[in-house]
């Protein structure tokens with residue numbers, strides 16, 4: 534079988550963890566990136582190895598200059614090549630409009646937009662050799678914004694556009710797509726009533742799961758004639774209405 538090696542950022546917990554485990558179940562070796570969640574990352578690695586796949590764990594603060602390039606280099610040193618890059622690590626800061634300051638923008642853009650770009654830039658040659666692909670994890674708010682998270686929403690809107698720009702730049706050797714989740718795993722500090730209201734507000738009338746997002750990533754990783762696409766996994770949120778998110 535042709536080698537299938539993936540790097541997944543933010544893979545220790547929640548959505549990124551599910552993506553890493555789905556890929557491993559489908560036969561991919563996985564480089565698991567984490568930031569603070571080293572122990573959960575090691576547990577994910579154990580699960581991946583139990584599936585018979587290779588795994589390495591790399592910790593990095595991707596909001597720092599050069600961290601993205603160093604993460605790609607470490608992955609290539611360990612695996613000798615790369616067929617898939619999944620950028621899932623992100624921050625999600627709630628802040629009302631009048632309280633937004635430069636730091637909110639810097640944090641949102643550094644991790645949610647700039648780091649994915651530099652990951653792709655560094656991985657480009659290896660991905661091209663492998664005729665591989667990139668999946669960026671955006672957000673349904675990139676299409677249909679919600680309130681009180683302006684720097685985050687704008688960062689995801691820019692990441693969504695980066696998908697199309699990079700698809701053009703990297704064709705024909707590397708495909709670039711994105712997955713845009715709606716409400717899948719709400720922030721841990723969100724009240725149960727707010728979660729229920731959000732889930733009920735979409736046409737499918739329920740929240741999605743991390744596995745729904747992972748399945749979409751896996752699909753795009755092997756969809757050989759698709760590039761520049763954003764696959765929304767949002768229960769129909771973006772075709773319904775603008776909802777409150779406060």
Ligand SMILES: NC(=O)c1ccc[n+]([C@@H]2O[C@H](COP(=O)([O-])OP(=O)(O)OC[C@H]3O[C@@H](n4cnc5c(N)ncnc54)[C@H](OP(=O)(O)O)[C@@H]3O)[C@@H](O)[C@H]2O)c1
Pocket residue numbers: 542543544545546547548549566567568569570571593594595596620621622623624625644670671672673713714715716717718719
């Ligand atoms: N959950 C949802 O319902 C939902 C909805 C729409 C879009 N999304 C998008 O889907 C992706 C995954 O969502 P999620 O809810 O699983 O995300 P999350 O729990 O908020 O964070 C994902 C990961 O980002 C990593 N991270 C945070 N700061 C970092 C830094 N400075 N450097 C490197 N990594 C850092 C964390 O790693 P450590 O834990 O190791 O620190 C964490 O595991 C994100 O891109 C998110 O925007 C999620």
